[in-house]
Each structure stands twice: as structure tokens, then as C-alpha cells.
Amino acid sequence: MTRVPWMLLAALAVVGCGRRAVDRSIEAQLADADVVPGLIDVQLRGIEAERRALVAALGEVVDAVELRDQSLLGLLQRDVAERFVLRVPPERAASVLAELRKRSDLLYAEPVVRLQALWTPNDPGFAKQWHLRAAGAPGAWEGARGAGVVVAVIDTGVTALDDLDAGRVLKGKNFLDGSKGAADDHGHGTHVAGTIAQSTGNGVGVAGMAPRAKILPLKVLSADGFGNSSAIADAIRYAADHGAKVLNLSLGGGGRSAAMADAVEYARRRGAVVVCAAGNGGGRGVSFPAAYPGALAVSAVGPKGALAPYSSYGPEVRIAAPGGDKSLGEESGVLQETISDDPKKGAYKWFQGTSMATPHVAGAAALVASLGVTSPAAIESLLARTAKSAPEASAEKYGAGLLDAGAAVRRAAIWQGLARLALALLGAFVAVKHARRMQQIRANEALPGAFWGGLVVASGALVLLAPVGLARIPGLSMLATAPAGLGAHFFGLPHAGAAGTAAALIGWSALPPFLLAAFTRASLFRKPGGLGVLPSLAAGIAFGWAGMLLAAAIFGSVYLPWIPAFFVPVWLLIGAAISWAAGRGLLAREAAR
């Protein structure tokens, strides 16, 4: 967990070099401790069907699902469609490799190496959690762990036991009797909370999707698992008003309730993603609240990715996630910690249901939100766009497809990072060019490193490191997700209380770079001729900030409290313009030298 990205990059580089090292003997390669016996990674030129036939003649072609299950897919993330992984008897690996390498149409043939690139938590039960791997959690953990995001679990309550860090379980509320606190007297809510945020990498028990997220437990279901619409509606509103970015509703019923429908709309307007279980009817017909507009309805699949026999489906289903299918065996359920007969004592149990699928999606939403994508529409669209294709084409059963949290995190990071950087650089380029034309900067005068450093960091372009281990260093991820990340770390969530609201509104405005620019200019008056690092840094920060605000405006990726949704892009554009002007103003000061 403490390994740093540069070590990771070095490791990847070594592997990459190894791939091209044709002079290294096959035997030496196969003797490597990290080689997976009998698996060969092959890429050939030519037509796909021909290539496949050729490779299949040498051994068994292994499909991507199996590789994913073995956590080997990290190796093949980039261009899996172009490559084959071949299984041969381990003792034949050397001869097959030698034969392949004689081919003129070979791009490469290498033993599959178990990369330690993906963070593998040391929780002993993680190996059995096929569902977290199927949901793409290991890939996602490289870039995000859900820090600073609050997920409301509206359920039977949540009890923090051995494997759920009590520090991340907020003080909840019991909506059945109005009391404070929301201890679990059933086990369902604790299991669901475990899927979202089980302590991970702590060497105990099992793992969860968003291990640094916080849980807001709201009890609306009794000890026997039943509740009423008014308590649930109240809890949804309460969650939205108390800083929850994601609401998990692993519950439902057949009755429409105007109060609950309104509450779902309200929560979404307040910037929360409302993730709901499609229902366990086993047929067509999604239960409420999942079927309300504004809810993100989740159907359940088993380990093979096929719809679980109990899962409800219908046109409202937006995405499918692992909910278990115990008709394939006990261990085909979802494994998390929950309460045992003694409610103070934990037990690890295999559950199945659309309730178990829902928190995988809620956890993924928290991961994406922790990277600074905070508008519910943007989060939902990211999860849908990055979903894997389902085993059959049925939008009613699978919605957009099977959840892939890793792909969602990578997409969020790469698009945000590139857009922020490109727009920041564009703004800086225009400003510098203008300043040169106005002879405020000399034509041959290079801008110092501080300028570029300030620009990259302030733009939040460091988020581009997400696919290669950004989340391994909390401080770095904080900078990369700034200002959303800074706000979340220091003040809680965007709309959690006055401090959080202020942090979000100030963070997503031009105020910080403007104040910095003003301070820098003032200090220049005191020290004439003292130009150099400080004003350059301040100007870089201002252009970076402008790029970040502009990217957020273009992508519609940000939720801002108190500001009507239609005005958010205007707010961001105004902020970007002022930030840019602040940076440009500092370049003008350079002429005063």
C-alpha cells in the first residue's frame, strides 16, 4: 500500500523492456517467479479469425473474463481485443514460445507475468470476493478509494464490527423511532455497508469497493426487514441534506409513493446519486424506488455475468452489478462482514440479492465522485459509458451493461486530466503570446519551471496519474482532485454544512487564484524588481485554475450547492475568465521589472 507510483512505473518499464528483450533466453524468462505457468500472451499481425485459428492450434485461448477473475487482466487492459492469451501445458510453454517467435507475422509472444501493478489488498477473504473483481474494483483502487465521499446506507442500520472502521461510520439516525444512531439489528444494512466501504488492506476479513468513503447509516427497516414509505422518504431527504453524495437504497416495494418519488428528485437536485435495487421478483417489473425517475436502478448478475434468476428487470434498469447467484454454489454469493446472532460480533456471510448488487454501484459512484466528478448526471453517465457488455443484448436486463468501476475511474481521470491540462496550456499560450506582442515579456524570455509546475498542479492534471497508482499516495490524490479534493479533505463534502458549502463555492471560483495574484502584485510593489519564482508560480496557478474551471464547465462534471444547475456552467466560465485575467495581469507585471 505504501509503494509509490514511480516504483510502479519502474516495474512496468522493466516488464515492458522484458517483452522486447529478444535475446533473453526463453528458459530464463520462464524461470521468473512472477510467470503464470502455462499462459502465453500473443499478438500477431493479420486478420482476427486467421490469427485466432493459428493460435488455437497451439493451445487453448483463454477468455478475458477468466483473466479478470484471476486478476491478470491488468496486464491486458489496453488492447485486449488485439491479443490472445494461450493456455498450454507448462512443460510445453518453452517450445510453443520458440515456435511462435519464428513467425514473421509475430508482434510478440511472452509468458504472462503476474504484475504487481494492481494493488492487491491483504485482506484474507479478498481472494473469495469474485464480485469485487467482477465490478472492476482492483483497477479502480489505483486511482481512487472514495476519500471524502459520504455514502448514505438507507437500510436496517449499520454496525461497525471488526472489519468496518468505526471512524468512517458517521452518526446516523433511526427513522422508525426518531432516535439518534442506527445500529443494525438485522444484518442486511451492515452487509451492504461492507460492500461499499469495508476496511480494505487492513489484513482483516474482506474488502469493499470504496474503502476510504464514509458511511451515513439511516435506519428505515425494522429487525425483520420491513419499513414504510414515509420513513424512507424522510431518510432520503435527510441524507441529501447531510452531505451524502451517494444514497444506497437496497430496498423496495410494489407501491407507488408520491412522497418517496419527490424525495428521490429532491436528493438528485441536491447533488446526490440515488442508487436503488431493481428488486428480487425474478421477472419483468422493477420495484420502487428504483423505478422512479432520478433513481439509478441496478439489476443483479452472478459470477458469469448473466442476470441472476431472482433479479427483477425492466426498462428502468440502468446498469447491472454482481449480486450473487447461489444456485451456482454458496461461494457464488457476495461475501461481506455482517452481524451474527450476537449483534456485537461480526461474521462473514455470503448473501445474494439485488440489494447486494446495488452497493457495488454505490461504491463505484463514490470512487468517481472522489476524483472530483460530482454532478449526479456526470457520475451516472460515466458508469453507463464504461460498463462492460453483457452476455446478451438486453437493455431491460442489464441497462448499459455490467459495472466496471476501474474503467469508470480511468475514464474520469483521463478525460478530466487531459481537458484540464489542454485548456490550462491553451490559456497560458494565448496570454504569453499576447504579453509578448505587448512587449510585456521579452520575446526570448523563457518562463521558469515554477510557472509550469503551478499550472500543472493547480489545474488538477495530476489526476492523469490515476491509472498508475495515484491513490497510493493520499496527499498526491488530494492535489490531483483539487479543489474538490482539498474541500473534501479539510471541510467534508461539497454540501455538508456551511464549511463544505463555502469550500465548494470558493474552490470552484476564481477567488483563490485572484487573491494569490493580488498578494503577489502587492508584494512586488514592496520589492521592485523582485520578479521570478513567486509571480511566475502565481501566474501558472491562475492559468491552471482557469483550465480546471473551464474543463468542469465543458464536461458539466461539477455539482455546486446553492447554485441552480443551469447557472453552474456560467459560474464556472466566469471563474475561468477571472482566473485567466489574474494570470495575464501577472505576466503584465513582469514588464515592470
Added chain:
Amino acid sequence: MSAYRGKVEHRDLEGGIWQLVTDGGDRYTLMGAPAELKRPGACVEIDGSVEEGFGLAMSGPMLRVRGFKDL
């Protein structure tokens, strides 16, 4: 209040739910079922009312149990 006749079933869903499968094939999730009713395979007649409630079972209508007798 009506009478519902059928077989009690324990389903491995959501950590375990109790249902009544009626002779006509309808399925009801049992609400407020006493421990004595929770016997898989028991043929019973339940006095109760069907409710459109909410819960974690999400598997058909709910039957609030007032009383029952073995058949």
C-alpha cells in the same frame, strides 16, 4: 382479514426471507411471522392482510400475519 393457505418457504435471498407460496402459486413475503411459523415446508393457513409495504425482500406482495394454523 382473509385466510391464505399454502406452504411456508425459506428463501436464501437478502440473507434469508420467509414466504408463503399459496396453492394457487402466489407468493407472499411474510411480515411479522412468529418463530413457530418459520418452518420450511409447513402447510399452513394464515390469517392476515396483504400490504403494499417496503422492505429488503423486494419479492412480491407482503402478507402481515395475524395468526396461523397448521393444515
